[in-house]
Amino acid sequence: MTIKLIRDHGQHYRPRMACLKKVEALVIEMQDPKSGVKSFEQKRNATSIPHVIAGQDITAWITSHMTVDAQEAQALGTMLVAYGFIYPLQDPKTLILRPDGSLYRCQTPYFWPAQKWKAQDTDYAIYLAKRNIRKKGILDQYEQERYRKLHKWLNHKWDFIVNQAKEQTRAGKARMKSDRVVFSYQERAYWIVHRPPPQTHSAMDYGVDRLIDPNAEENYTDWSKVKSTVSLGALVKHTMTYQSHDPFLTPCLPSNPWQTDDDTYWALNMPDVDLPTKMTVERWSYGFYELLRDPRGRADFRLFLKKEFSGENLAFWEAAEELKWGAASAISEKAETIFKTFLAPGAPCWINIDGRTMGLTVKGLQHPHRHVLDAAQNHIFMLMKKDTFYRYLKSPVYKDIQKKAISPAPHNFTDAQLEQNARNRKPGLYPSVTWQRQQKEKVRTTTLIDIKKLMANKLDRQ
Amino acid sequence: MCDHTFVAITFGPCDSCTLNKPLMNIYLQNEPVNYCSLCVEMMACQGLTQGENLASLKAESEGLKLRLEEERAKLHDVELHQAAEKVEPLGQLVTKARRSLKGHGNKVLCTDWCRDKRRLVSSSQVTEHAVTMPCTWVMACAYAPSGCAIACGGLDNKCSVYPLSLDKNENLSAKKKSVAMHTNYLSACSFTNSDMQILTSSGDGTCALWDVESGQLLQSFHGHSADVLSLDLAPSETGNTFVSGGCDKKANVWDMRSGQNIQSFETHESDINSVKYYPSGDAFATGSDDATCRLYDLRADREVAIYSKESIIFGASSVDFSISGRLLFAGYNDYTINVWDVLKGTRVSILFGHENRVSTVRVSPDGTAFCSGSWDHTLRVRTGRYLSLSDTHTHTHTHTHSLT
Numbered sequence: 059m060t061i062k063l064i065r066d067h068g069q070h071y072r073p074r075m076a077c078l079k080k081v082e083a084l085v086i087e088m089q090d091p092k093s094g095v096k097s098f099e100q101k102r103n104a105t106s107i108p109h110v111i112a113g114q115d116i117t118a119w120i121t122s123h124m125t126v127d128a129q130e131a132q133a134l135g136t137m138l139v140a141y142g143f144i145y146p147l148q149d150p151k152t153l154i155l156r157p158d159g160s161l162y163r164c165q166t167p168y169f170w171p172a173q174k175w176k177a178q179d180t181d182y183a184i185y186l187a188k189r190n191i192r193k194k195g196i197l198d199q200y201e202q203e204r205y206r207k208l209h210k211w212l213n214h215k216w217d218f219i220v221n222q223a224k225e226q227t228r229a230g231k232a233r234m235k236s237d238r239v240v241f242s243y244q245e246r247a248y249w250i251v252h253r254p255p256p257q258t259h260s261a262m263d264y265g266v267d268r269l270i271d272p273n274a275e276e277n278y279t280d281w282s283k284v285k286s287t288v289s290l291g292a293l294v295k296h297t298m299t300y301q302s303h304d305p306f307l308t309p310c311l312p313s314n315p316w317q318t319d320d321d322t323y324w325a326l327n328m329p330d331v332d333l334p335t336k337m338t339v340e341r342w343s344y345g346f347y348e349l350l351r352d353p354r355g356r357a358d359f360r361l362f363l364k365k366e367f368s369g370e371n372l373a374f375w376e377a378a379e380e381l382k383w384g385a386a387s388a389i390s391e392k393a394e395t396i397f398k399t400f401l402a403p404g405a406p407c408w409i410n411i412d413g414r415t416m417g418l419t420v421k422g423l424q425h426p427h428r429h430v431l432d433a434a435q436n437h438i439f440m441l442m443k444k445d446t447f448y449r450y451l452k453s454p455v456y457k458d459i460q461k462k463a464i465s466p467a468p469h470n471f472t473d474a475q476l477e478q479n480a481r482n483r484k485p486g487l488y489p490s491v492t493w494q495r496q497q498k499e500k501v502r503t504t505t506l507i508d509i510k511k512l513m514a515n516k517l518d519r520q
Numbered sequence: 521m522c523d524h525t526f527v528a529i530t531f532g533p534c535d536s537c538t539l540n541k542p543l544m545n546i547y548l549q550n551e552p553v554n555y556c557s558l559c560v561e562m563m564a565c566q567g568l569t570q571g572e573n574l575a576s577l578k579a580e581s582e583g584l585k586l587r588l589e590e591e592r593a594k595l596h597d598v599e600l601h602q603a604a605e606k607v608e609p610l611g612q613l614v615t616k617a618r619r620s621l622k623g624h625g626n627k628v629l630c631t632d633w634c635r636d637k638r639r640l641v642s643s644s645q646v647t648e649h650a651v652t653m654p655c656t657w658v659m660a661c662a663y664a665p666s667g668c669a670i671a672c673g674g675l676d677n678k679c680s681v682y683p684l685s686l687d688k689n690e691n692l693s694a695k696k697k698s699v700a701m702h703t704n705y706l707s708a709c710s711f712t713n714s715d716m717q718i719l720t721s722s723g724d725g726t727c728a729l730w731d732v733e734s735g736q737l738l739q740s741f742h743g744h745s746a747d748v749l750s751l752d753l754a755p756s757e758t759g760n761t762f763v764s765g766g767c768d769k770k771a772n773v774w775d776m777r778s779g780q781n782i783q784s785f786e787t788h789e790s791d792i793n794s795v796k797y798y799p800s801g802d803a804f805a806t807g808s809d810d811a812t813c814r815l816y817d818l819r820a821d822r823e824v825a826i827y828s829k830e831s832i833i834f835g836a837s838s839v840d841f842s843i844s845g846r847l848l849f850a851g852y853n854d855y856t857i858n859v860w861d862v863l864k865g866t867r868v869s870i871l872f873g874h875e876n877r878v879s880t881v882r883v884s885p886d887g888t889a890f891c892s893g894s895w896d897h898t899l900r901v902r903t904g905r906y907l908s909l910s911d912t913h914t915h916t917h918t919h920t921h922s923l924t
Contacts, residue, residue, distance in 0.1 A: 076790035076809040077834045124831040137854045259876055268767055269704050269723040270746040286596045289819035290603035296800045300844035305888045307906050316618040316889040316903045347757040383714035386731040429777050489636050489667020
């Protein structure tokens with residue numbers, strides 16, 4: 059059996075670096091002598107550097123090869139430079155692609171950011187030592203600091219490091235001058251990417267390591283499926299229905315607060331607003347859950363139910379929601395209150411559910427848990443959704459609110475007014491303040507129902 | 521007298537896998553056979569009978585898989601863009617950055633909107649927006665539905681809840697409450713429909729549901745074989761499911777009540793960084809390191825769209841839908857944000873402006889704006905509007921905007 063290390067430093071597969079394989083393929087295409095980027099020789103300090111490419115040629119090639127526009131091509135090119143697949147000859151520390159005559163070279167595959175391992179500190183120390191040996195004082199300030207730090211914590215390997223540096227320098231001397239110069243550019247470019255100068259970031263930075271080495275484990279479960287025409291049709295329908303409510307597709311009225319700094323839109327959509335907008339009221343008719351989800355819609359629905367004397371269904375559903383999502387410690391207490399209010403025979407807000415569900419629920423309430431009311435809640439929800447909701451949409455209550463709903467006119471601010479708005483920007487009410495207000499309102503409405511029911515019961519009995 | 525010596529074959533073709541290997545002489549059902557060490561191991565551990573070997577079992581399972589796929593394929597009678605043929609295509613985007621928030625001193629890792637549609641909480645590499653946490657990476661943060669508390673966590677393996685107060689100078693760390701405890705880093709957290717429960721996902725490969733008040737573990741979800749990076753709760757009326765995406769390339773749908781893995785989708789080629797439900801709850805989108813975003817339909821139980829382009833090479837770190845579900849905003853590791861037309865499958869815009877990876881993209885609860893957080897220490901809030909094709913010719917804006 060293989061032994062797996064928890065922390066595999068020769069990491070099998072680095073997180074968020076799956077892009078490297080694709081970039082490699084792209085860069086190989088770029089270097090194709092026939093269809094790749096045009097390259098030329100550049101004379102520099104009495105040596106001639108081969109295969110130099112210009113920034114504008116790179117952008118042009120990407121634009122034509124990948125059918126994108128110039129801005130995107132430049133962004134992609136900058137990423138290639140940032141990852142170290144292409145390096146600049148002038149201004150090597152700024153890793154961007156300039157779409158002009160600036161000179162670049164493709165990095166040799168030896169120095170490509172490899173999928174499998176991170177650039178090691180030991181190698182960095184050898185590189186700095188090499189440069190230090192060659193010419194004292196050539197290292198930048200930040201490099202000197204790092205060199206000192208490495209010397210401290212790699213002290214036990216220091217002889218090895220210095221040795222390697224000397225050997226590599228000696229081996230280098232055996233090469234031709236132009237090769238040496240090119241190699242020094244390549245190596246420098248590699249380390250600028252993997253050990254970036256201060257105040258710059260390395261594109262190789264990927265964040266936190268993965269804990270677990272991903273393994274393929276297959277698990278096939280059978281689930282009821284529908285035809286694509288049905289499910290995709292539903293998705294398309296949903297999108298088209300809500301298109302007019304999407305501020306990115308249809309301007310929101312009167313104006314988008316982020317654009318004009320005018321809060322009217324948010325004020326008109328507050329949960330406790332008196333008169334909602336026509337858009338909101340229209341949205342309530344899209345589906346029962348849409349109506350319930352909007353606090354103002356739910357309030358309107360509650361009003362309708364009050365007129366029908368069937369408020370207990372909604373009250374039960376809300377109480378069940380509170381039980382399901384509430385604190386674990388409050389479960390038994392809430393369950394008892396719910397039983398007394400909704401389920402016990404002769405309860406003030408007795409809900410009408412079929413005998414079987416009632417039996418199961420009451421039995422479950424002896425040992426209450428979070429999901430004990432699920433069956434009853436679903437039954438009531440379906441009842442409201444299939445019957446009450448449609449009656450609501452045809453009711454005078456709904457028609458009334460439709461008529462009264464506001465249709466705000468679009469704002470038309472002048473530039474001066476926009477500036478004024480920006481100056482008068484205020485933070486909204488603290489959410490905790492609105493929350494407390496809502497809680498108070500909730501307590502008020504629920505006690506109201508109870509009292510009314512109690513009175514009605516009393517009268518009946520008399 | 522010498523001992524009898526037996527002829528034992530120690531190298532040659534294995535009786536089970538027929539490869540030439542060093543052999544072990546064993547007895548199977550009283551018959552001497554020669555198996556290579558790998559086959560012996562397989563047989564001993566997996567109870568294969570003679571004649572069966574790992575290869576044959578694998579072939580059998582492949583066959584079953586193919587048949588299942590065939591059945592699923594029969595139900596797939598239309599592609600998403602075909603179903604959306606009659607939908608008018610989107611025109612140009614006119615967009616503008618409205619706010620650029622520079623309060624963080626370090627990489628922004630995660631953001632969440634408050635339900636009041638105008639407040640944000642964000643977390644970063646060293647400190648969270650108003651609270652200093654004793655760990656370096658705060659990778660997850662969430663606003664409570666009431667707006668009265670926030671939850672965050674990261675490399676400290678915990679999720680902590682901080683109640684917010686009106687007093688700006690109050691030390692929030694004093695009231696901190698540790699809720700979730702995982703055995704490894706916390707990658708994402710979210711409140712359920714109330715302030716009282718939190719759903720978390722972790723690098724240890726599990727998700728868990730916690731009771732805030734007592735810190736009790738209510739349910740745990742096992743099924744991923746690698747780090748879980750992201751989760752999202754279903755917006756649907758039953759509200760009992762959530763989807764999670766992980767480094768094992770799988771997106772799993774879970775039932776919160778039973779802890780069961782109801783559905784699983786594995787079509788990505790690399791880690792899934794982000795999952796998000798479509799507004800109706802019948803589908804969800806994922807963003808992955810393989811540079812694609814994909815849409816999965818829950819009712820048809822399959823992937824229905826891939827959002828990718830040859831020029832997009834770097835992974836998507838975060839995705840979110842607009843209110844109608846027509847637009848998918850995706851932030852990428854190449855510092856850009858691409859906006860996709862969900863129905864047609866095409867890219868409608870590319871947004872520049874960030875100077876480092878875009879780590880998080882969230883649309884505000886009422887859809888009026890979206891916020892992008894990046895490793896360049898900034899958060900940018902942007903609005904935009906897509907003109908219909910008939911309006912397009914009257915506008916002179918260029919196709920993309922570089923935003924400051």
